[in-house]
Amino acid sequence: MNPGTGSGGDLAQQPPDAGLSRPGLRGREAELARLRSLVETVHQGEGGAMALLLGEPGIGKTVLLEETVSIARAHGFVVSQGRAEELHEVAPLASLASGILHGAPPLLSTADFAHLAGHHDQRVWLVERLAQLIEERSAGTPTLIAIDDVQWADPLSRFALNVLPVRLLTSPVLWLLAGREDPDSYGDGPRTRTFPLRPLSGAALAELAHDILGGDVPQKVTALLDGAGGNPFLASEMLTGIAASGVDGPDPLKRLVPGVRSRLAALRPGTLHFLRIGSVLGRAFTLADAAALCGRPPATLIGELDEAIASGLLDDDGERLLFRHDLLRQAVYADLAPSVRRALHREAASRLVATGRTSADAVPHLLKSAEPGDQEAIGLLGRAATDVIAVMPHLAADLAVRALELVPPHEPAVFDVGERAISALTRAGRHTRARETGDALLARRPPLDVSARLQSALGDTLWHLDAIHELARRSTAALAVATDPAIRARLTAWQAMARSRGRDLEAARGTGERALAEAERTGDREARFLALRALGEIALNAGECAAAVDHHTALSAFDTAFLPEEIVARVHMDDFDSARELLRAAGGEHLRPAMLMWAQGNLNLGLGRLDDAEADLATAERLEADIGVPGNLVNIRVNRGLLAMLRGDRDAAREHLDVVRAAMDDRPNTGNHATHQYLEAVVADADGDPAAAAERVRSAQRDHPFVRWRLLRTRFVEAVRIALRAEDRPLAEDLAAQAADHASRNPRVPTAQGIAAHTAALVTADHGLLERSVRILGTGPRPLHLAAAHADLGGALLTAGDAAAIPTLTRAYEAYAQAGAGFEADRLRAELDRATPRSGRRATGPGPRPGQGWDALTASERKVARLIAAGHTNRSAAAALVVSPHTVNTHLASIFRKLSVHSRVHLARLVLAQTGTEAPAGS
Template sequence: MSPGRPEEHDVTTRLSRPGLRGREAELEQLRALVAAVRDGEGGAIALLLGEPGIGKTVLLREAVSLARAHGFVISHGRAEELHELAPLASLASGLLHGDPPLLSGTDFADLAGHHDQRIWLVERLAQLIEERSAGRPVLIAVDDVQWADPLSRFALSVLPARLLSSPVLWLLTSRENPEPYGQGPPATTLPLRPLSETALAELARDVLGGDVPARVEELLDGAGGNPFLAAEILSGIAATGADGPEPPERLVLGVRGRLADLRPDTLHFLRIGSVLGRAFSLADAAALCGRPASGLSAEVDEAIAAALLHDDGERLLFRHDLLRQAVYADLAPSVRRALHREAARRLVAAGRSSGDAVPHLLKSAEPGDTEAIALLGTAAEDVIAVMPDLAADLAVRALELVPPRAPMAYDVGERAIVALTRAGRYTQARDTGDALLARRPPLDVFARLQCVLGDTLWHLDDVQELTRRTTTALAAVTDPAIRARLTARHALVRSRGSDLGAARETGERALAEAERAGDREARVLALWGLGEIALNAGDCAAAVAHHTALSVFDSAFLPEEAIALIHLDDFDAVRRLLRTAGDLPLRPAMLIWTQGTLNMGLGRLDDADADFVTAERLEADLHVPGNLVNLRVNRGLLAMLRGDREAAREHLDVVRAAVADRPNTGNHATHRYFEAVVADAEGDHAAAAEFVRTVQRDHPFLRWRLLRPHVVQAVRIALRGGDRELAEDLAAQAAAHAIRNPTVPTAQGTAAHASALVNADHGLLERAVDILLDGPRPLSLAAASADLGRALLTSGDAAATPALTRAHDLYAKAGADAEADRVRAELERATSRPGRRTGRLRPRTDRGWAALTTSERKVARLIAAGHTNRSAAEALVVSPHTVNTHLASIFRKLSVRSRVHLARIVLAEDDAGPAVDD
């Protein structure tokens, strides 16, 4: 803070107030963070860590007061031990109750209405917080994060990075260090140590006044430096003197002593409260006591007078969780269990949600408790979309409660398999299913279990086992809907095989069965399978037709429709689809992969790289890195186009590790092609050609959709490796693909280009260029133009110069620096003078304005002009997630932490004049 500010006048007094003794250094750090965020230095995170009673909450409240005095919008929430099933409850407890609240009830209702997509929900929440923080800094404080519900924990792990450039201070308390915060602002961790003897002595003087007797100092030693225990001891001494039991037993015994003085009804009421949690509603306690709430006023008054509870106007709270634990610990284990079971029963009877009752069931249910099994199953279904791991835990617990031979085990087990698969716990899901199958269920149950296990095995990439099981189940099934699902799954599996004609027949039969059975899941699977089969076969128009029908039926498959359209060269339709998807709670990682694939095709390499980085980050957030190999292969190929071999090798290392972890033929193909490109660039042409040959070990090169745009490069690699037969095979595949797709310019132009290279045919190169001029892919056109220019240059034809110039300009505009430099050198030879430098041909640096890509500069200027991430994304027609990725890179390269600092740099750069590439 600047000297002389009015809020600075009483810092010394504040730091030495009772309750903050010994925490002067920590409070000073928090004060500095508050000032830094207020003064526009970007977001920040502070973590207050320590055991119960160590003073975390007191320090947090003081920081909240400091921030409020500095004009912050405050969200002060608390996680509750028994609220783990209420999505976003820990954050919502503060977001909705500030003065003014950070979010309105309408805002939160909008979030709650779309809570079935975690990433969408957090993005929307980030947008709302970003908008609020545009006018005033924001403090989001959450106490007891160790008890936060899974969705709040997820949001807290993602939001700081998403709001990196906004003036948001995150202040969290926890008994242990929570999970890391990714690419967010650096966290200031404040582990609260036991108070020093000096601080304890000062605390004693605050409470007792005057000098502290030696006996009191001895008793305070027993508190272990814990300020809450010390305060309780001092309160007891102030009331009864220094004689009595030693801590820490003193706290439990002290509470027990207070309880002994209470009326029996009050004691029962407090014990009920301790079972319900630190904070509980009077209505819930009354229901569990079996009395009307209006009849408990005497008990409430007596508990408050005994300094055990206080009333915040909405709920009753134990004055400290250690007090609740002391009351709870005084209950016999069997009594606790019975009270939790009764609490669950009463809450259900009172019409409360399964989420309120299930935490009590987890502490009390015993095998054979059918009511608990049903409630756990309902709770799992309620939270599976937004908290899949928790849903899986609940579903597994329900299965554990089912007696081994009970028929209901199969239904409960089926739900557990689905939940475990949704949570990405595929091996556990398969093992659970196999344990149920080992009980030899009836044939229809057998088929149903194999049906749900199909999704599990698909994610495990165990296609052979999936084929075997599906075939076996089809022989046993009688239920038409299950038969349709199994047939559809069989078609999807066969999409990865060699006989795509037979696969198509299976898919068409599955779709007919699904329509007859009226089964939605079977229809989705059948359309998905038919779309995949068509795309793998290279029938792009049919793939679009199937995927369009699928996305109309289920909008979650819109990315698949967009990918199919990209293969059809209909980039305008893809843009329209992506704009449509912008406000839908779809699969964001897949959507951004689609956007990156489009940008790759458009030759917008910087944007494509940012998209792939973003998609990988989103997959990592969700712990489902299913597309990691393809993402890193594309990023590696981009790095090679730029001439950054070091980055390409780093990507290749990640790909090798990922393929070793999840080997499948698709990953094998893309990985081996990437190996070929790197080996070829390093001069090992024989090894590169061998890598391309291994791509075709299971299927032809063009069977792999990701590799289709690279068939010309594969032909070059084969020719440089001396394998003309391989080159001819690749060119023949390209020709066959062109015949299947007569209206797709890229397919036609690529086929002509590949054949021209194999046959050294200048005329075919000219034809390839003419076709690709009408297509949407500038890099394909650049490659054909460069090869044409080289061929003409060899023959001494003056037409070489315009062909090479076109190739150079296209590469330079795309940011393919290495290719642009190579063509420029050939231009210099063609003209016998230094080549003209168009576009951005400069060495890449790691830091400073010059290090920013063209896209990053656009983002920087928009953010500096006051745009939010969302409005910048709308202006650039990209995802807010991608804007955030750009911002993180901009901040790193410019060594800034806030939008204020960024705006100063942008202003200075613009005053200095526009850069060549802007």
């Protein structure tokens, strides 16, 4: 029998995807059937999917992957196939690139990839762009992306493999990943299928022996196979040896290798040494690198190379030499004494650096070999940390800490290396570790200027830990000893940041302005950045919107990463046109997409586009979750909770509140505590407990004065209503006074002026002030604030028996209904219905939106659905709607959930069924 054909007959007579078409598939029939079904599902237009092949080395993952690739090709898939390498851990995107640049044709062109690689420091943008390119390539043809050995994927590739499959769930893309038993390291999603490969049964091993040896399998061979432990690779190696030597040959037990190490013993010493050198370099290596480590010219290794290839241990792909299986490499590597391994890794690192390779090539060897005091290793690790910090901050932190560990404790360089480690740990969000590292360095009593510099480096860590009093104390103490003007400017800026959280914001502003002046005199970029950041914080907390715009405009001009803060500041100024233009201009920006979505959500919320605002906020949360840095989670969920209350969805509001509570338990934060308390107040008020609600509002005001205007600038009316329902007039009057103070600080902001009049009217029951509020808010851009004023004015007129009540209430109702604020719309509709016996009219409008089906879609979702059904990609749909592709992706996820569809094909069919009943896309 031809090995590998199994008992299913001649494969030439079968379809290419039937039977067992290659050796090593015995015992994997069930997994192969499931994989074939998955290929067919994606091929038939059921959307994307992922298959994870997991198991120990040699268990058959690669063989199963290769067979699935063959099945996919037979179904017409475009196939891209690659492999992660063990020494790729600091080479951004190297592992994924191996899978998307190799195909016929490649999924991505070299030019496309080069463009992406140029932006590898912006990982969210990069992955979104990758998704767009793959989506476009797969639009007409199903696509398979297969990557073997993903347990060694570099962090950026791992990040992409966690995000891309979910992002491309609606496209015909099948991801096939093979790796060790560590599923948390790989992508996951609603259509992920895991295939844990277990040891083969005795019956499967017997069939494998029959495939390779033919005829009846001798009992002693079956007994020997027990030593393979059900591992098909080891079993195949043993059976291949038996097939070559003959089971009845001289000394057959000696020739029947029960393990890889025994097989290696037959090699000449020179070949074994050559293989050991290669095992240090990785599964794939160049002859030139191996020869250099052997200390011999490449031409003198031809005999050793020939023997290694002839023995089935190595393959030659024309560019590199590869161990035929990683178990072979591991067995060779394990034969090296630990001290020899370390020395060879160190020599390999020096060789790679000497030949012009990047630090990414040398660092994996340094991590296995560098000894304390190794200055070259310290420098290379530091350089590598700097190179990857933007895209792989956690890896950068690990590298920087390792560099610090290599510096002898009494060397002066320890403080420079330690400062870089503090910055890297802070960037990675490891604030506690950063603080511990800094304090350990300070405990060594460095020179005073060095101590001041370290305290400045710890500023961001203390800020993120919300250790405001500690930040103030340390920055003040360090200023007393610092002599470097640039460090003094930075410390003064940190002092201003700390004071922005206090009650004396005038003093804080003076400190910030002094920091900015010092920064400009020294020309220190970081000090100027910190000073502008502090002044922006102070202006926001002081409720001075124009100053906040000025400082954030300067900050975003200085660093475009802070464009979202400028946009939000302009929204606070009611300058929605400029905010909208900045958002359009930011469409091509690669920095902080989650914050851009947060800014867009603030704009849409102000415009009363509740559905769009909800999509923006959900997108911002998803993007933060993607990178594992949920810094704005509390604010996002508070706003989503308030949106849910406007819609009348108390269950959703409580779910958001639960997330906020958990986040606060995990990481208490003063500013977040105030917003948390406010959402608690709104929910308690809705639940019929205005006294508890008022106490929470008072708590936010009393305990966190620095956020009173920042939190309530657009919510004073709601807060005053809570206080009045609780019969707490002192609180209501205090809130109204604050609204008036905020208006005096912002004379050019219609919303601030209108809210001040509105809150005063509620406290004094002055109809004239309500009319004034309506007039002022009518000149501004916020329809829901105008609707609230109309509603209160209409209610007062109705009580007074004024005929103008009905049209006034109707205007409020229509504004709420159009925005999707169902709770307020329903309340006003009921009030209008009660008034209709006197007016002769009834309010009409949309009822509650269902949870499922076409009618459950928002207007924005319908537009997206039509465009996608018409063949648009996420990117082209986003361009047509002038929104972010991230937003389109969020809408699509909601559309698929509401319509219970799983692919674009299904969506197109459903949209087609709506033809003639809806206006065209984009209307």
